[in-house]
Amino acid sequence: MALPRDYTALTCALSRSLEIIGERWTLLIVRDAFYGVHRFGDFAAHLDIPRAVLTDRLTALIEAGVMDRTPHPAGGRREVYVLTPKGISLWPSVRALSAWGDEHYAPPDGPRRIFRHAADDAPLTPDGRCTHCDKAVDVADILLTPGPGLAPLTPGDTEDPVSRALRTPHRLLEPLPLHPSRRTTKGQHP
Known part of the structure; x- marks a missing residue:
């Protein structure tokens, strides 16, 4: 049920x-x-x-x-x-849950992704402040970068286009530079 x-x-x-x-x-x-x-x-x-x-x-x-x-x-x-x-406006909640997950459930090598201040490339604290300038960083000024816990690709590995694109630094909210992929038209989209 x-x-x-x-x-x-x-x-x-x-x-x-x-x-x-x-x-x-x-x-x-x-x-x-x-x-x-x-x-x-x-x-x-x-x-x-x-x-x-x-x-x-x-x-x-x-x-x-x-x-x-x-x-x-x-x-x-x-x-x-x-x-x-x-x-x-949900960003503080998403950021807080991500920080909580990194603290309690990150891979042994560390988090898979790190949030950085785009202006100075410094990592953010769990509450969203820049560790270099101490500024509270707006979501549009956050750079998402691969972290030490992101496993490297090995020969023969395949990834979806999003996972592949997230292996390079990327500013939040900006469209990911995705490579063309095969798309199906099955199903109806909302």
Whole structure:
């Protein structure tokens, strides 16, 4: 039996927030949008998420005003998914959960990814301050870089285009420079 999507008996801010971002996969979709993933197929490939589930989660995020679906900047019939200002305001939560995961569950060599201040390339503290200038860094000024826990590729390894692109430093919120990949048109996108 499927669990209900809402907490009808609870009215606190946390329960209301979890109704939007608390379902499995949803926060990972939001994280990938911060990383620069914008296309349906790229979310599906990177997260290895069933397309029907991805469609459901994107629809819910759009209806909640967290993400928006807009025409692809290059034109044509394709659309992209972008965070709205409401979605961007989730960054402190995404950053805090990432820092918590790095502290308690990072690979033995360290975190897979490191957030840095784009202005001076210094790492950020768990609360989002630059370790060099002590400035609280805005999400648009954060550089995502590979960390020591990101395993190197070995001959014969294959990666989805998003994972491959995230092996190089990249500014958050900017579209990832993805290589063309085979895309299927199966399923309907929200």
